[in-house]
Amino acid sequence: MKFRKYSALTVLLLSALFLLAGCGGHQPTAQDRFKDYVKAWQKQDFSKMYSYLSQASQKKISKTDFVSRYQTIYSGIEAGNMSATVRAPDKSKPSSVPFIATLDTAAGPVTFSQTIRLTQQKSKNQQNWYVDWQPSLILPGMKAGDKVRIDTMPAKRGEILDRNGKPLAMDGTAAQIDVVPGQLSTGANRAKTIGQLAKILGVTGQQIEDAMKASWVKSDTLVPIQTVSGTDLGLIRKATQLHGVYKTSVASRVYPDGQASGHLTGYVGPITADLLKAHPNQGYTETSVIGKTGLEQLYEKKLRAQGGAVIHLLDASGNEIQTIAQKAPKNGQNIQLTIDKNVQDALYNQLKNDAGSGVAIDPKTGDILGLVSAPSYDPNTFALGMSYSEYNKLSSNPKQPLLNRFTEATAPGSTFKPVTAAIALSHQSINPNANVAISSTQWQQDKSWGNYYVTRVDHAPSVNLESALYRSDNIYFAQTALKIGGTTFANDSKEFGFGETLPISYPMQVSTISNNGKLNSAMLLANSGYGQGQVTVNPLHLSLIYSAFVNNGSMIMPRLIKTNAVPTMWKKNVMTPQIAQLLNNDLIQVFNNPAGTAYNARIKGLTLAGKTGTPEFKNRQGESGRENDWFVAYNTDHPKLLVTMMVENTQKLGESHYVTPKVRAVFQKVFNK
Structure with a gap:
């Protein structure tokens, strides 16, 4: 066997290579x-x-x-x-x-x-x-030994103002209810005081006890328990009458219009971890306040306040060495709306005991004067910090006060009939002056409809367009829809904005003529003619449609932010000026004719036009079921107010006779009649 000889230098080089390999190389x-x-x-x-x-x-x-x-x-x-x-x-x-x-x-x-x-x-x-x-x-x-001090400079969140400068949302003060532990009585009297305070504030006695057990609390410390509205004087008085209980004023977002504008303004609240992730690198911190709903959320970028601060570097003796960073505070921008607080409150006062919605516009300018959803909630309670029990009470309320109804689209009933009339007249599908004989209170196209009939309340043996409108004859408009034809009706509805997002920053549900945008069933087409079937309309959209009757056949462009710009039209020439004038005159008779469905809503010295509607929600024809009540009305001489109101579940309240006095009261308030 032969052995190869290596030099000492070769052995050393090989050893070094093995060491490098064992160390991973880098x-x-x-x-x-x-x-x-x-x-x-x-x-x-x-x-x-x-x-x-x-x-x-x-x-x-x-x-x-x-x-x-x-x-x-x-x-x-x-x-x-x-x-x-x-x-x-x-x-x-x-x-x-x-x-x-x-x-x-x-x-x-x-x-x-x-x-x-x-x-x-x-x-x-x-x-x-x-x-x-x-x-x-x-x-x-x-x-080493240096210290840091930060001085904060608060900024003011922008206000939300109505058209006249009245605040709907503003920075203000609230009342903080505090206790001083050392001043509370001992034993049974202490427990009694805590129990009374808990009941007044809607908290538990344990919450008060836990607040006083915090590590920083001393016997003479003011311990915050609950922040309440500064306007709730009765509650504040009851609380501060207790021994050892005090009130401190603290900064807070304030909503002066309360429930009347709750859904419109929305509210602010502490930012959550999820919202922080959703707004990266935008200057928000764990202590920030952010708009949660409504206009507060919609215009957060404009309204938000960005506080200023200065970071100082100090020596061990507290003397300032240098300024490390400095940022000036930046106030939020004010938002001035077209909303008129007086109109808003008038709408809410008529709806506050019901479930429904109210919309008011100026039909000549498109300015939205009121947007109300009822029942409502007080945004102040959310901004101050709502307890779980308070929120649970709202969320479990069968009337759904947290639901914003003025953004929804639902069946309009007979308030839709003027649209059917306008389409029919545009295609000359009907003669407005021709009397149509209707011999019964129920009608069907043929036997293929089985047991289904279109029904009407009125018993007039014959009607023309005018009387069919003021009497609100379902059979006349079902027959009219069939004369128009499903394809034409569905296509023309798009000209009125059906299936289209409303041109407004506040998100509203889209109105629909049917679930798939078609009317390819005779029964569905007939029902659609009088606002049933699968027709859904947003109340603001319906208001814009009715604006065509005072704008020579064009629908006004809605405006929510106050501007001096010249009003424009959203949908031009959805009907001819002649058709608009004819229907306007017919809709006046809804008030003026003794057989009109809004005869009880007429106002002396004020000419009104409009239409009532009562959509039905039933599983089967002939059964009793839920009904809503709609009413659209506007003044015709120098038009400046158009009101659309919907009240839910009116089947036991007199149907359209329940809502018409409410709309009448709004006009009386606004026009001082």
């Missing part, structure tokens, strides 16, 4: 190591950051102090996102790593532009680089 550089430190810094993982510190640095500051100091300072300045660039060190100084970083804070961005020295040392039998930490890695320019 040793981390100081730049690599500091990048790892920065990654932990960006996550504010202070414990991991401490593990990257050199032995010399760890002797100067303990892990507990290191983590605590970072957490305290970064929490105080509301430190957020951090971006950083770690550069390669100079070849002559491989241990000195330059970097640039920007840290978002409540006072704006703080920029680090430094060179950090790293030291090589062995840990767990491995050689690596470790950071020679300095306090300037907390904040630029900071030295």
Whole structure:
């Protein structure tokens, strides 16, 4: 056997290669190591950051102090996102790593532009680089013993104003109910006081006890228990009459119109973790307030206040060394609406005891004067902080006060008949003056309809278009729809905006002529002619349709934000001026003719036109079921108010005779009649 001979130099080279292979080949550089430190810094993982510190640095500051100091300072300045660039060190100084970083804070961005020295040392039998930490890695320019102070400068959230400058949402004050533990009686009297206060505030006695057990509470400390509306004077008086209970004024979002505008304005509340994720890099923090619903949410970007702040660096004696960052406060913008608070309140006062919706517009300008949903809720209670029991009471209410009804689309009933009439007249499908004989209160096209009939309440032996409108004859309009034809009816409905999003920033449900946009069944077409079948209409949309009767056949463009711009039309020439005038005259008879369905709503000295409607929701024909009550009305001489109102479940309340006096009362209030 032969053996190969190797030189000593060859053996040494082979040994070195094996050692390098065992070590993985690549040793981390100081730049690599500091990048790892920065990654932990960006996550504010202070414990991991401490593990990257050199032995010399760890002797100067303990892990507990290191983590605590970072957490305290970064929490105080509301430190957020951090971006950083770690550069390669100079070849002559491989241990000195330059970097640039920007840290978002409540006072704006703080920029680090430094060179950090790293030291090589062995840990767990491995050689690596470790950071020679300095306090300037907390904040630029900071030295051992220095302190940080942040001064905040509050900003004002924008107000939501009505057309006359009356506030619907504003920054104001609320009443905070506090207790002083040391002033409460002892024993049974103490328990009695806590029980009385709990009942007044709608909280539990345990909640009050828990609040007083907080670590920061002393016997003479004011302990906040509940924030209530500053206008609830009765509650405040009852609470503060108890020994040891006080009131403190605190800043709060205030809604002066309360429930009347609750669904319209919506409310603000503390930002949630989910909302923080949904609004990244927009300046929101865990302590921010944000619009949750309604206009507060819709116009959050304009309304939101962005507070200012100054971060000061102080020496150990409290003397200011420098200003690290500064951001001026930025007030939110005011939003002025076309809404008229007087009209809004008039609508709500008529609806507050019912479930329904009310819309008011100026039909000549398109200005939306009122948007009401009832029953409503008080947005002040949400802004102040609602208890679970209070919210549960609202959410479980069978009348659904949290449901915004003025945004919904539902069956309009006979208020839709003028649309059928306009389409029929446009295609000359009917002669408006021709009398149509109707011999019965029920009718069907032929025997293929089986047991289904179109029914009517009125018993007139014959009707023309005018009398069919003021008597609200379902059979006349079912027959008219069949004369128009399903394809023409469905196509023409699009000209009125059916199937289309309303041109307004406030989201509204889309009105539909049918579930699939077609009317290819004779029975469905006949029912659609008088606003049943599958027809659904949003109350604002219906108001815009009726505006065509005073705008020569064109539908006005709606406006919610006040402007001096010239009004424009949303849908031009949906009918001719002649048809618009003819239908306008017919709709006046709904009020003026003794047989008219709104005869009880006429007002002396004010000419009104409009239409009632009572859609039915029944599983089978002939059965009793749920009914809603609609009414659309407008003044015809110099038109400036058009009201659409819907009340749910009127089957036992007199149907259209229940809602017509309510609309009449709105006109009387607005016109001082």
